[in-house]
Amino acid sequence: MTRLQANLVLLLAAAIWGGGFVAQSTAMATIGPFWFVGLRFAIAALAVLPFAVLEARRIGSRPERRHMGGFLLVGLALFGGAITQQIGLQTTTVTNSSFLTGLYVVFVPVISIVIFQRFPHWIVWPVALLALIGIFLLSGGNIQAVSTGDLWSIACAAFWGLQIVLAGHFVSRSERPLALSATQFAVCAIVSLMIGIAVEPVSLDAVGGALAEILYVGLISSGLAFVLQVIGQRHTTAPQAAIFLSSEALFGAFFGALLLDETLPPLGYLGCGLIFAAMLIVELVPELLNRRRNARLQSTRS
Incomplete structure (x- = not known):
């Protein structure tokens, strides 16, 4: 798979996630966030598990223990993102949630510094300020x-x-993209359901009332889109993946307006524009400057 194909796969995942915001929001009318997240990822784990088994058979071995430890960490991060997003949708709009979630394009390089000592381009810091201004206007x-x-x-x-x-x-x-996907889904589902049992009342009627949303986000937004994300990330960088995945903000806003009649104040549209501009600048400017520098080096050598 080429990098362009990988990025297009990530764009498809972002479009699916954008549509999922609507289902996640409407489900909150009948079921709590922990049960919703737990059930959606339990369905996703069961859907992906047979393919993960086939992947292991094709490779001829099970994932190594050190890899499984990493998969567990990804699952915990997935739980953190899924549950905070779901709780947030109880008191904010689909449009706001989708754009603010897209700020991960700014967090990615910062986290890369903290964990792997991979220092980002200087443009990250003014872009972070631009994104904060966008949040204020939103x-x-x-x-x-x-x-x-x-x-x-x-x-x-x-x-x-x-x-x-x-x-x-x-x-x-x-x-092993499918093994990683199945593991992170299972970890997220188990943690969320354990907390849900302790803190949230639930009934068959509540689950039935949100069943369509649970199935959509479980099979499509989770089972399919997160697998597409992991497959695409095998062939591109984390920062490039972040910029393509961040387009879910636009898809989320579009579906929020189309299906839920959501609107923003005039300054809110400007804020959305600044946030999306921050997402683009943080990836495009370093790439353009690198190309220009390489072109100068080649002309100097010649």
Whole structure:
């Protein structure tokens, strides 16, 4: 798979996630966030498990213990991102949640520094400020209007950034995208259901009322889209993956407007534009500067 094909696979995953925001939001009318996240990823784990078994048979061995440890870490990061996003959707709109979640494109290089000492381009820091201004405008230019759900969505972006960095790292070393996917889904489901049993009441009627949303996000947004993410990340870098995946913000806003009649104040649209500009700048500017520098070096040598 070429890098272009990998990035297009990631773009498809982002489109699926964008549509999933609507299902995640409407499900909150009947079921709590921990049960919803637990059930969606339990379905995803069961859907992917047979393919992970076939992958192990094709390779001729089970994943090594060190790889499984990494897969578990990815699963915990996935749980953090999924549950903070779901809690946030209780008190913010699909549009706000999708754009704020897209801030993981700024978190990815920062997390890469902390974990792997991979220092990003200098452009990351002014872009982070630009993104913060966008968040302020997304609230309508009133800091008091930033909802609790918006803050949960920002926390979600940090967890997604961690998940992207860890998933790219461990899938490139294990070459087992389906085993990683099945493991992270199972970890997320188990942790969420354990907490759900302890803190959230649930009934068959509640599950039945959200069954369509659970099946959609379980099989499509989780089972399919996260597998596409892991497969695509085998053939591209974590920062490039982040920029293509961040397009889910636009898809989320589109589906929120189309299906839920959501709107933004005028300053909110400007804020969305600044956030998306930050996502683009943080990836495109370093690439363009590197190409220009390489072209100068080649002309000097010739």
